[in-house]
Amino acid sequence: MHLTLPDDWEMLQYSKNPVQGRCAFADRYQFRFEMNWSDVQSPPDMERLLSDYAASIEEARQPKPSPLQSGAWHGLSMMTENGCCVTGYCRYFSEISQLLEICFIYPSGQPRDGSAEDKILSSVHPVITQADACQPWRAFGLDWCVSPELSLSRCTVSCGLAELSFCSQNFRATQTFSRRGLLYLWLKEPMEQWIKKTIPKDFTVISAKQRQHHGHDICDLLCAPSSFAWTDLLFGKRLLAVSAFLCPQEGRLYAVTDLHRGKKTHPTAPRLSCSCGISVSPGGAQ
Amino acid sequence: MKPVTSKANWISMLKAVPVKNSAAEIHETASGLSVRVFNQKNDSRFFLLRWIVPYRPYRTIQLDTVGAAIWNLCDGKRCVEELCDIFARENRLSFHEARSGLADYLSKLIRSGVLAISLQDSP
Numbered sequence: 423m424h425l426t427l428p429d430d431w432e433m434l435q436y437s438k439n440p441v442q443g444r445c446a447f448a449d450r451y452q453f454r455f456e457m458n459w460s461d462v463q464s465p466p467d468m469e470r471l472l473s474d475y476a477a478s479i480e481e482a483r484q485p486k487p488s489p490l491q492s493g494a495w496h497g498l499s500m501m502t503e504n505g506c507c508v509t510g511y512c513r514y515f516s517e518i519s520q521l522l523e524i525c526f527i528y529p530s531g532q533p534r535d536g537s538a539e540d541k542i543l544s545s546v547h548p549v550i551t552q553a554d555a556c557q558p559w560r561a562f563g564l565d566w567c568v569s570p571e572l573s574l575s576r577c578t579v580s581c582g583l584a585e586l587s588f589c590s591q592n593f594r595a596t597q598t599f600s601r602r603g604l605l606y607l608w609l610k611e612p613m614e615q616w617i618k619k620t621i622p623k624d625f626t627v628i629s630a631k632q633r634q635h636h637g638h639d640i641c642d643l644l645c646a647p648s649s650f651a652w653t654d655l656l657f658g659k660r661l662l663a664v665s666a667f668l669c670p671q672e673g674r675l676y677a678v679t680d681l682h683r684g685k686k687t688h689p690t691a692p693r694l695s696c697s698c699g700i701s702v703s704p705g706g707a708q
Numbered sequence: 709m710k711p712v713t714s715k716a717n718w719i720s721m722l723k724a725v726p727v728k729n730s731a732a733e734i735h736e737t738a739s740g741l742s743v744r745v746f747n748q749k750n751d752s753r754f755f756l757l758r759w760i761v762p763y764r765p766y767r768t769i770q771l772d773t774v775g776a777a778i779w780n781l782c783d784g785k786r787c788v789e790e791l792c793d794i795f796a797r798e799n800r801l802s803f804h805e806a807r808s809g810l811a812d813y814l815s816k817l818i819r820s821g822v823l824a825i826s827l828q829d830s831p
Contacts, residue, residue: 432804450789450803452717508711525711563802581809582801604799607773673800 423459423522426545428538431455433561438574451529455542458523465514466521468496472512492536492543495524505530511543518548556693559599561586565701566599566678567693582607594657595682597692597704602675605668609675614641617666617677621645625662638700640667658684663704669696680704718807722789725826726782726814732822733766740776743769745821769820778813782823788814 430449437443447455476487479500487500490509497511507528514521524546526539551557556567562584572588572595579585582603589596602608609616614632621627625645633640645662647654654660666677678694680703695701733744746766771779777798781791788810796806817823 430803432802434804446711448804450792450807451719451722453711456711510711527711529717581805581812582799603801603805604774 423457423518423520424545424547424549425457425542427455427542436561436577438577440573452527454527456523456525456527458525460521461519462514462521463519465516468512468514472496472498475510492540495543499534507532507534509534509539511539513546515548517550520548522546559586562601563697564599564601564676565695568597568599569595569692571595572597596679597681598677598679599692599694600677601696602677603673605673605675613639613666613668613675617641617643617664620677621662621664624648625660635667636698636700637670638667638696638698640665640702642702642704654683665694665702665704667696667700667702669698669700671698672696676702678702678704720827721811722792722807723787723828725784725787725828726791726818726823727784727826728779728782729822729824734779737770739770740773741771741779743771743779743822745769767820769817769822771817771822774809774813775817778810778817779822784826787828 427447428449431447431454433445434448434453435444435446437445442460444456444458446453446457472489476489476498479487479498484503485501487498490497490499490511492511495511495513497509499507499509502508508525510523510525512521512523524543526534526542528534549558551570554570557570557572559566559568562579564584564586566586568588571590573591574586575589575596576587577585583600585598585600587596587598614630618627618630621643624647626648627643628646629642629644631642633642643662643664645664647660651660660681660683663680664677665679666675668675674696676694676696678692680692691703693701693703729743729745731746735742735744744766745768747764778791778795781794786794788807792803792806792810795801795810796803799806801809814823814825818825
């Protein structure tokens with residue numbers, strides 16, 4: 423799903439489940455935007471959905487909500503008990519069989535901004551990728567492409583660190599994308615040495631390359647298992663490719679790893695980009 | 709369709725002003741700052757216990773580079789929001805990245821008595 427939000431709204435809550443979940447964005451003072459998604463096979467009766475919801479609000483003895491419409495979005499405007507104006511919209515996207523609910527939350531005493539809501543709602547559209555194409559992702563200031571057969575398995579976001587891992591259904595392939603800041607606190611050695619320390623103990627570096635691209639120092643590693651394992655014979659030999667680079671403009675370290683078994687079934691390599699537009703693929707693959 | 713997060717806000721936290729412990733003694737070290745915070749005056753009722761467990765009139769807290777930077781930024785006028793802005797700008801972080809990092813750090817410094825917090829009325 424693609425949508426455009428104000429620059430100062432940051433995602434603070436998220437679900438990893440692509441079938442049903444929610445994410446919430448906040449400005450610097452409070453949550454301002456929520457998005458809920460759920461897979462629904464056939465279009466729901468929107469009028470019924472809204473009227474049921476309006477009835478539940480009236481039952482809770484809250485002020486009667488007023489109906490809203492913005493393009494194909496149907497919604498309601500209501501006041502919460504703490505005096506905040508809240509508007510909620512829903513729309514069914516038949517292309518991806520998903521029902522989307524969007525809520526705008528206003529600070530106490532601030533009136534509803536209909537034009538800003540319309541602008542955001544009109545920017546919402548599903549991103550449909552071909553079955554064999556890489557999935558484009560953008561979150562926490564990172565841009566990356568992940569192989570189509572993988573799904574989000576882990577997400578870590580903290581001060582100066584954003585790291586997301588994707589794995590296949592059988593857990594045999596994993597791709598990890600990360601961005602690290604506050605380098606002066608922890609990066610006390612050359613990047614190549616640091617990246618070698620992050621390699622799992624059961625892997626050995628078989629090739630290491632260093633290159634420069636538009637002022638970015640890039641380090642590519644290719645690793646193989648250091649000892650024989652029966653699973654390698656059964657499912658194919660494990661290969662680990664790692665690339666890391668320092669963005670001089672941002673002063674942050676980007677790293678991408680790709681762990682897979684045997685010959686890759688998918689020809690397109692994962693890709694991670696910084697804000698300068700420089701992108702790398704693990705192991706230096708183009 | 710009702711938002712889950714409508715009541716959550718952190719305005720009072722952002723408007724709070726961290727204030728240095730004026731009785732603390734500062735010493736510069738190679739790794740940052742060392743802050744000596746004096747414990748409350750010992751209670752004479754516990755003289756027997758004090759005889760068994762030696763009383764330490766102060767405790768020393770070591771601040772690393774980040775802690776020293778935060779300590780130097782706390783001038784008793786800047787609120788947490790301003791500290792977050794400065795910390796985010798200097799370390800190329802987003803506002804909420806800086807807020808989460810600073811909030812953790814400030815709470816540690818407050819618990820150890822290095823800083824106190826002055827809460828302002830939320831708008």
